[in-house]
Amino acid sequence: MAIINSIASWLMKKRMHQIELFIKYPVDVQSEWMISLLNSAANTEYGRANNFSEIKTYRQFKEQVPINDYESLKPLIERTRRGEQNLFWNSDIKWFAKSSGTTDKSKFLPVSKESLDGCHYNAGRDMITLHCYNNPETQLFTGKNLALGGSFKKDVFGDYISFHGDVSAIIMQNLPVWADFFRAPDISIALMDEWESKLEKMTLSMMNENVASLAGVPSWMMVLLKRILEKKNVKTIHEVWPNLEVYFHGGVSFAPYKEQFIKLFDNDKINFLQLYSASEGFFGIQDQLKSDELLLMLDYGIFYEFIELADWQNKNFTKVINLEDVKVGIDYAIIISTNAGLWRYQLGDVIRFTSTNPYRFKISGRTKQYINVFGEELMVHNVDNAIAVACEKTHALVKDYTVAPIFMDNNSGAHEWLIEFEKEPNNFEFFTALLDESLKKQNSDYEAKRYNNFVLHFPEVKKMPVNTFYNWLKKNNKLGGQFKVPRLSNDRKLIEEILIIND
Numbered sequence: 001m002a003i004i005n006s007i008a009s010w011l012m013k014k015r016m017h018q019i020e021l022f023i024k025y026p027v028d029v030q031s032e033w034m035i036s037l038l039n040s041a042a043n044t045e046y047g048r049a050n051n052f053s054e055i056k057t058y059r060q061f062k063e064q065v066p067i068n069d070y071e072s073l074k075p076l077i078e079r080t081r082r083g084e085q086n087l088f089w090n091s092d093i094k095w096f097a098k099s100s101g102t103t104d105k106s107k108f109l110p111v112s113k114e115s116l117d118g119c120h121y122n123a124g125r126d127m128i129t130l131h132c133y134n135n136p137e138t139q140l141f142t143g144k145n146l147a148l149g150g151s152f153k154k155d156v157f158g159d160y161i162s163f164h165g166d167v168s169a170i171i172m173q174n175l176p177v178w179a180d181f182f183r184a185p186d187i188s189i190a191l192m193d194e195w196e197s198k199l200e201k202m203t204l205s206m207m208n209e210n211v212a213s214l215a216g217v218p219s220w221m222m223v224l225l226k227r228i229l230e231k232k233n234v235k236t237i238h239e240v241w242p243n244l245e246v247y248f249h250g251g252v253s254f255a256p257y258k259e260q261f262i263k264l265f266d267n268d269k270i271n272f273l274q275l276y277s278a279s280e281g282f283f284g285i286q287d288q289l290k291s292d293e294l295l296l297m298l299d300y301g302i303f304y305e306f307i308e309l310a311d312w313q314n315k316n317f318t319k320v321i322n323l324e325d326v327k328v329g330i331d332y333a334i335i336i337s338t339n340a341g342l343w344r345y346q347l348g349d350v351i352r353f354t355s356t357n358p359y360r361f362k363i364s365g366r367t368k369q370y371i372n373v374f375g376e377e378l379m380v381h382n383v384d385n386a387i388a389v390a391c392e393k394t395h396a397l398v399k400d401y402t403v404a405p406i407f408m409d410n411n412s413g414a415h416e417w418l419i420e421f422e423k424e425p426n427n428f429e430f431f432t433a434l435l436d437e438s439l440k441k442q443n444s445d446y447e448a449k450r451y452n453n454f455v456l457h458f459p460e461v462k463k464m465p466v467n468t469f470y471n472w473l474k475k476n477n478k479l480g481g482q483f484k485v486p487r488l489s490n491d492r493k494l495i496e497e498i499l500i501i502n503d
Contacts, residue, residue, distance in 0.1 A: 012129040019126070022298040023358040027324045034061060034303045037337055040114075046076060046088040046343060058322050067317045067335065069346045070107050077108055083160035089114075089341030095152075095174070097167035097279035109279045111170050115340035119300040120171050123275070123282035124179060126297065130287050131213075131246050131273055143212030143243050144184040147172070148220055150480060151193040167279045184209055195480030203227045211241040215275075217251035218261070219400065220480055223470075225264055236266035250275035252484050253363075253384040254292075256398045259391065260422055276363060280347060281338050284361065293360040298323075301339030306332035309350055309364075328353050331364045331379070350379065369488045373405040374413055374455050377445040380487050386438035393434055394425035400469040400485050404495040406460060414457040418498055420464040432461045465502055472498050 022029045038055050041047040050065050066072070076087045077096070085092050089112055099107035132138045149172050152165025163170070169191050175183065183190075185205040192198035207228045214221060225237055232240055247261065247270060254274060261272070276284035276294050281302050284294030296304070306326050311319040312333040320335060334347040350364040365380030372378070387398055401419040408414070417435070425431035436459055440447040449456040469485050486494055 011125075012132055015125065015129050016133055018299065019129075019295075023295075026298055026359055027322075029298045030303060030323050031058070033299070033301065034058065034337070037301070037303055037339060040090050040339070041088065041341060041343075044086050044088055044090055044341070046341070050343075062320065065337075065344050067320070067344050067346065068342075073342065073345065077110060080110065081108060081155060081162050081164075082157040083162075087341075088343065089339075093340065094162045095170050096162065096164040097170055098164045099279050107279070108164055109167075110340045110342070111167065112340040114301060115281060115338060116171065116174055118339055119281050119302065120167075120277075121176060121179065122300055123277065123285065123297065124171075127248055127273060127275060127285050130285055131248075131271065134287075134289050135245070135271065138245065139243060140212050140245060141182070143210040143241075145182050145213045145215060146184050146206055146209075146211050147190070147214075148216030148224065148480075149190050151191050153193075167277075184211070198480060199224060199227055203231050207232050207240060209241075210243055212243050213246045213248065214244070215248040217484060218249050218254055218257040219252060219484060221247075221249070222257065222260065222264075222399075229264075237264055238267040244270060246271045246273055248273050248275055250277055253380065255384045255388040256391070256401070258388075260397050260399075263397075278347065278349070280336060280342060280345065281340070283334075287360075291360075293354050293362060296323075296359040296361060298359070303337040305335040305337075305344065307335065309333055312346075323359065326353055326356065326359075328356060365488075369486060371403065371405060371415065371488050371490055373407075373490055374449050375445060376443070376449045376456060378403075378415075378439065378443060378488065382439055382442050382446070383487060385442060386435045389438040390425070390431045390434035394427055394431045395423070396425035396431060397422035402469075402485055402487060402489070402495060402498065404489045404492050406457075407492075408457070412453075412455050412457065415459045416495060417459055417461040418464050418468070418495060419461060420466065420468050424463065428461075428463070432459060435459060435461065464498075468498060468502060471501050475501070 038052045042052040055061050055064055073088070080087055080093055081096060089110065091112055091114060093110045093112050095111040096108040097111050099109060128140065132140060149168035150166025152163050152169040152173060155162045155164060172187060172190055185202050189198060189201045189205055192201065202224060228240060229235065229237070234240060237244060244265070244267070249272060254272065258272065271289060274286040274292055274294060282297065282300060283302070284296055286292060287295040304323055305320050307317065307320045309331040326332060329352065331350050331352050334349050334351060336345050336347055337343050348366055350366065351361045352364045353359065353361045363381065370377065370379050383403060387401065390396065391398055399420045399422040401417060403415050403417050406414045406416045440450060473479050473483060473485065489495065
């Protein structure tokens with residue numbers, strides 16, 4: 001173990017130097033990646049069609065390469081799934097991350113060897129590096145990392161075979177030896193398809209292990225940890241894993257879950273470290289213990305562009321900018337070009353920079369997950385923050401929730417909240433009032449529409465029975481992996497489906 005710690009220490013110091021370099025020269029690093037990506041794909045079908053070999057500047061890149069969404073790239077992706085190669089990336093691609101989107105449409109995002117090695121595995125190394133850098137007395141390498149993941153499936157197209165599944169499963173299946181050595185549970189359990197059977201096997205295999213770190217989506221991690229407590233007949237995770245020191249989390253906002261995890265862990269030495277990854281790539285890591293801001297990782301083979309959310313909503317793509325021109329405090333939709341062949345791809349996420357030296361940010365929400373039925377322009381981070389405020393002041397714990405509009409006469413309406421509580425508020429009416437007041441303080445558009453109830457009426461909050469959202473996910477075959485409940489909707493389709501479950 002001493003040898004492992006020595007090697008790891010040397011590698012982490014080397015990597016911290018590289019991180020310091022892209023922090024110091026962010027624009028140069030991004031420019032180099034743009035050219036490198038273009039050179040790699042210059043002789044692909046997409047590269048030839050868009051004259052990649054002629055592009056030398058960002059201005060040329062913007063002029064010659066169109067903005068894409070999934071539908072515009074889908075024909076090339078589907079051809080690649082069926083065996084054609086060199087269409088949008090120069091190395092063979094057989095793995096596709098199936099998006100855990102909230103609609104019935106599935107997306108199959110390409111995962112190349114370069115994106116696995118240069119993006120996802122580098123990110124795994126970096127989250128450990130940054131944790132250890134901030135915690136010099138760490139004993140992380142004395143125990144296992146319990147990582148939650150999904151599953152993957154084989155696709156047979158004649159004589160050709162490709163694979164699709166959760167990006168977490170693709171990462172686990174292709175892990176380098178050094179990473180797999182520290183990971184648990186056994187891969188045969190980690191990649192099981194049926195969630196409830198997997199939950200039971202994970203519980204039995206991990207409850208007596210020496211676990212030093214956890215990684216996974218908070219909602220599903222909470223389910224697993226509670227099952228382990230039940231099986232061990234103890235009250236806190238500290239009694240199960242006394243050497244646990246960090247939880248790497250991502251996928252959904254941690255704000256509604258943090259107090260539950262603090263109570264569950266019962267160990268003030270455990271660190272919470274936020275990650276920002278998606279099926280398309282890995283983008284940010286929390287690099288400071290006392291701040292939940294994320295450091296934009298600039299050397300993972302991803303070239304970033306940004307467009308102000310209002311311009312994105314108006315499809316005014318002439319306003320797209322690169323990293324050099326972003327400003328603090330503005331909501332930007334992200335556009336990425338990647339080492340898996342996604343070119344000027346609309347990611348669907350919205351971020352707000354908190355600093356440009358270095359480039360740190362917070363996730364604001366999703367371009368398709370907001371409510372703007374009555375002109376209120378409510379974003380996911382608004383409602384997550386409001387939930388956190390209301391919970392703190394009423395000693396409540398929220399397990400899951402979703403929000404949708406209520407349509408009334410005279411072009412007015414309200415927001416309906418369905419909330420499943422882990423612990424109900426001591427004053428439910430006060431809880432609802434706090435939600436409303438917090439949203440007014442955060443969002444001037446919401447406040448204006450709430451004025452005298454002219455456009456937007458007081459919110460309607462409904463307490464949902466235990467396992468409401470779990471049952472909805474199960475009904476829609478969305479248990480485990482990266483699946484999560486959509487927070488905000490502009491119509492009532494989702495909320496009506498959930499309400500029917502309890503009729």
